[in-house]
Amino acid sequence: MTKMNRRLLAAVLTVVSLIWLIPSWLLVVNAFTLSSEYSGTPSWWPTSFSLFDNVRTAFENANVGQGMLNSLLYSVVGAGAAVLIAALASFAVTIMPLKRPTLWFWVIYIGTILPLQAFLSPLFTGYAAASLFDTQYGMLLVYVALTIPFAFFVVRGHMSGLPNEVREAASLDGASWVRMFFQVHLPLSTSALMAAFVFQFTWIWNDLLFGLTLSSSSNIRPVMATLADLTGNYSTYGPPVALAGALVASLPTIIVFFSFQRFFARGLNPTA
Amino acid sequence: MTLTQPPVPQEAVVAEGGHSPTPVVPAPRGRRPHLAGAAFLAPAVVLVALLIALPFVFTIYRSFFDDNGFTRSWVGLDNYVAMFTDPAFGQSVLNTLFWVVGTLVLPVGLGLAIAVGTWKLRLGGLARFAVILPYAISGSATAVVWTFMLSTDGGLDTLLRLLGLDPLVSQWLLQWPLNTVMMIIATTWQATGACVILFLVGLQSIPPSTLEAAQLDGASGWRLFWAVTFPQLRPMTIVVVGISIVGSLKVFDQVLLLTNGGPGTASETLALTMYRETFTLSRYGAGAAVAVFLTVVVVAASWAYLRRQLRPASN
Numbered sequence: 001m002t003k004m005n006r007r008l009l010a011a012v013l014t015v016v017s018l019i020w021l022i023p024s025w026l027l028v029v030n031a032f033t034l035s036s037e038y039s040g041t042p043s044w045w046p047t048s049f050s051l052f053d054n055v056r057t058a059f060e061n062a063n064v065g066q067g068m069l070n071s072l073l074y075s076v077v078g079a080g081a082a083v084l085i086a087a088l089a090s091f092a093v094t095i096m097p098l099k100r101p102t103l104w105f106w107v108i109y110i111g112t113i114l115p116l117q118a119f120l121s122p123l124f125t126g127y128a129a130a131s132l133f134d135t136q137y138g139m140l141l142v143y144v145a146l147t148i149p150f151a152f153f154v155v156r157g158h159m160s161g162l163p164n165e166v167r168e169a170a171s172l173d174g175a176s177w178v179r180m181f182f183q184v185h186l187p188l189s190t191s192a193l194m195a196a197f198v199f200q201f202t203w204i205w206n207d208l209l210f211g212l213t214l215s216s217s218s219n220i221r222p223v224m225a226t227l228a229d230l231t232g233n234y235s236t237y238g239p240p241v242a243l244a245g246a247l248v249a250s251l252p253t254i255i256v257f258f259s260f261q262r263f264f265a266r267g268l269n270p271t272a
Numbered sequence: 273m274t275l276t277q278p279p280v281p282q283e284a285v286v287a288e289g290g291h292s293p294t295p296v297v298p299a300p301r302g303r304r305p306h307l308a309g310a311a312f313l314a315p316a317v318v319l320v321a322l323l324i325a326l327p328f329v330f331t332i333y334r335s336f337f338d339d340n341g342f343t344r345s346w347v348g349l350d351n352y353v354a355m356f357t358d359p360a361f362g363q364s365v366l367n368t369l370f371w372v373v374g375t376l377v378l379p380v381g382l383g384l385a386i387a388v389g390t391w392k393l394r395l396g397g398l399a400r401f402a403v404i405l406p407y408a409i410s411g412s413a414t415a416v417v418w419t420f421m422l423s424t425d426g427g428l429d430t431l432l433r434l435l436g437l438d439p440l441v442s443q444w445l446l447q448w449p450l451n452t453v454m455m456i457i458a459t460t461w462q463a464t465g466a467c468v469i470l471f472l473v474g475l476q477s478i479p480p481s482t483l484e485a486a487q488l489d490g491a492s493g494w495r496l497f498w499a500v501t502f503p504q505l506r507p508m509t510i511v512v513v514g515i516s517i518v519g520s521l522k523v524f525d526q527v528l529l530l531t532n533g534g535p536g537t538a539s540e541t542l543a544l545t546m547y548r549e550t551f552t553l554s555r556y557g558a559g560a561a562v563a564v565f566l567t568v569v570v571v572a573a574s575w576a577y578l579r580r581q582l583r584p585a586s587n
Contacts, residue, residue: 017402020406148320
């Protein structure tokens with residue numbers, strides 16, 4: 001690359017980065033603006049340091065705090081359970097002498113192909129009939145089921161790539177399979193398990209559709225649904241509170257995302 | 273874009289590169305090996321069958337009924353006929369097409385450009401950080417930010433006035449097709465980071481010797497990109513394009529939060545139409561018909577695209 005080209009590229013990239021940072025900048029600056037002083041138009045520079053007041057309003061009056069606790073429960077327990085269940089199934093289709101492993105692969109994998117809307121409304125009806133609507137069990141159950149297929153896809157891909165010596169199984173009974181799974185294959189799949197967990201944690205945390213449709217009360221609703229209500233309630237609390245809530249609600253995924261980035265990349269690489 | 277719904281089975285992609293997974297070694301049989309296998313498989317299969325597959329089958333069934341949640345009567349194909357003759361449905365299909373094309377050009381194209389452009393650059397990491405940061409911001413939070421950006425006298429309008437571009441000040445979310453275009457841009461802001469990450473992963477798996485050899489042969493800049501880098505990125509490009517197409521066909525959150533499909537039903541996508549029919553109007557049968565249509569489109573698109581792209585590289 002010539003020097004000229006290199007400079008041009010650097011200039012273009014600088015401009016692109018700056019444009020990209022504008023919404024993030026506005027988000028932070030206006031989340032710091034005192035709610036009662038909000039003029040109706042966005043400010044470009046911080047005028048006060050009221051972030052914590054805004055966060056407190058969002059937490060106490062708009063249920064963002066409760067929503068975050070709910071989401072934390074669903075994301076950690078739901079993604080954890082889904083990854084474990086997916087690992088069991090992956091072990092069965094890649095290591096155990098199972099009939100028709102490809103058929104079973106598709107039976108589980110179909111869950112990533114169907115659009116969520118294809119089963120949303122019967123799920124809603126079924127939840128109402130089974131008294132699972134607006135319960136923590138119900139939310140956990142649906143999140144586990146929804147995140148199994150992709151976790152299975154990631155972990156299975158990893159397990160089928162394990163060296164042959166590890167994959168060869170001796171004559172085993174049921175109890176030995178369990179021991180082999182927990183002592184050999186699970187530890188060997190840590191990176192894939194972590195990647196699957198991070199993805200599914202993030203997915204559950206960010207889900208809006210199921211939070212909106214399968215829950216209604218504030219001590220069950222996940223935080224994204226709460227935030228959606230807050231956006232609709234602009235008039236009640238004002239943009240600074242909504243932005244402060246959005247900022248805090250993004251922290252867990254930002255932290256998880258950047259601290260687990262290396263697991264991410266490895267677990268998803270289709271060419272590795 | 274969500275990364276949790278990839279349309280590509282790993283074996284399909286891997287097979288092309290030649291690293292086909294080693295075949296399962298038949299293990300000597302222990303006591304009732306199949307029973308043990310069933311026990312390992314059962315939790316996943318039962319949950320997926322009960323909470324995903326069974327409700328889906330019921331959606332198909334319900335699409336042939338006039339169903340208001342309390343009473344249900346058989347109407348045959350009436351829901352489908354009504355759907356295809358509804359002008360709002362045509363608008364919804366058109367908007368969904370906008371999304372498919374828009375998210376292919378913007379997040380995927382920009383993601384590729386930024387990944388390749390910053391890959392070998394000092395301080396390139398800074399540019400990547402700026403682009404990847406919004407990807408880590410949650411979906412609803414993105415909508416909050418962009419409602420704020422695009423509302424009348426919001427962030428974008430103030431910025432334009434600041435720059436003296438008053439004539440450009442618009443009601444961004446109140447006119448079609450401007451609102452759909454702006455929502456695609458908002459999504460681009462959030463989703464490009466994911467594409468950058470995936471393309472970077474792809475770039476890192478290109479053997480350095482391949483690039484060095486090409487450079488020794490005098491390839492650089494555009495030629496290097498088209499002749500070497502881009503073809504080497506093919507498996508990852510297939511994955512990214514596939515995720516993007518499938519994701520944009522199902523787009524829901526951003527539209528619900530930014531315009532709620534409005535004004536009227538002008539910016540509705542298929543997922544929104546299904547949601548409105550089902551949950552706002554309680555027309556479960558009509559909603560189910562839209563859901564079935566959406567499913568057929570998603571499955572057909574994944575299949576058509578993958579069938580073409582994953583053909584063995586014999587050319």
